[in-house]
Amino acid sequence: MPIPANHSRPVRQSAKENAFNQLQQWIIDGTLLPGEKLNDTELADALGISRTPIRESLQLLEVRGFVKMFPGKATQVTEIEREAIKDLLPPLAALQSLSAELAIDHVTEDQLTQLGSINERFATSIYSGNSYAALKVDEEFHQLIVDITKNTYIQGVVESLQAHVRRHFFHNSIVLTEQSIDEHKAIITAMKHSDKEKATAVMKENWLRTLQEF
């Protein structure tokens, strides 16, 4: 049997990376509860690896704000307050809004088409009531806009903030509504017409509206 030319090289998966992804997922979806104490020996056993990659993962998760380490004392999952979404969305809205503005200078016809088709899948998810699918597609939509800016600083920050949005979703503090579909359309149209003012305004509204509904 011919071995499929796996052009995407197997990207050496380190134990640390696996642990990081797994732990972050567990924190986001609530498997690891807010305030829960994390014992590295325990986690190491659970994941079948040693304490070192666990410790390294926990430190990265601390930077992301998912765990808090008390040196020499303990490590625990950060609390998640419903109210925190009020602090989270404004900076994210500001950066997404900036991304829309910056993306206008780089966006191609092809990418605009792509945004349109993503938004169609978003509409489908919304109408079918699959809210988690909708969230993921919504993320995909905004992620593409951020990527178009080719701004690595924005990319890094947004990725981190988005992870927190996802966590809030699992803790039932976020709801996506039909209105987002039209807002996305408006954003695409504004980008097509290079209307920065409109694009930034709608984008900001798209993110902050969630707060008003909160």
Place this chain on the structure above:
Amino acid sequence: MPIPANHSRPVRQSAKENAFNQLQQWIIDGTLLPGEKLNDTELADALGISRTPIRESLQLLEVRGFVKMFPGKATQVTEIEREAIKDLLPPLAALQSLSAELAIDHVTEDQLTQLGSINERFATSIYSGNSYAALKVDEEFHQLIVDITKNTYIQGVVESLQAHVRRHFFHNSIVLTEQSIDEHKAIITAMKHSDKEKATAVMKENWLRTLQEF
């Protein structure tokens, strides 16, 4: 002899933390050159500690964008392109601008006074030609505004982006001018009058002007 009541407890500083601060400083001020290969054993010997805290520090520095790790291959200091400042300042301007807006809802008379006195020290540094002192005081000014928002998400992101600004300063891509003094005054005045529009506009201009001069 009576032991002085050191109320500010010595804050157990770990080897990792020391290493992180030292390495970050070395990268910012150019002691560790862009592109330079980092051998953890070497660094461990240099700092008189083991590889573990060094590796942990390097991983945190990677998140911050100061080093890039190639798993199994090597770790090196990230390059610094003069052009990168064009990507760095817009998101920072957006967040500082947002901070000014949010700070208005929480700021006290006392803090406004404090901002004024910081700005006086800033002016002194500018006029005396001590540009690094000016940079640090400027950072202090904006840091206080960010702190007033009490928004931990913004605080974390800004701290990270500011470190990059500092690095660009050492690589001679940033110059602070007298104009900032008046802009700071305008920001304080706008905050005092709860004029969000004015505060955000001036703050944004204050950060983006550096790009125009670039």
Place this chain on the structure above:
DNA sequence: AAACATTTGTCCGTATGTATA
């Protein structure tokens, strides 16, 4: 192509410091 040299990734033991009885 294969063995070597080098560097990173992981494991685990120990010391240090913290909380509890």
Place this chain on the structure above:
DNA sequence: ATATACATACGGACAAATGTT
């Protein structure tokens, strides 16, 4: 207050992977 139990921070050795001769 002292001692005990326990979790973390660090160190050093081994294993795995890379690239080099």
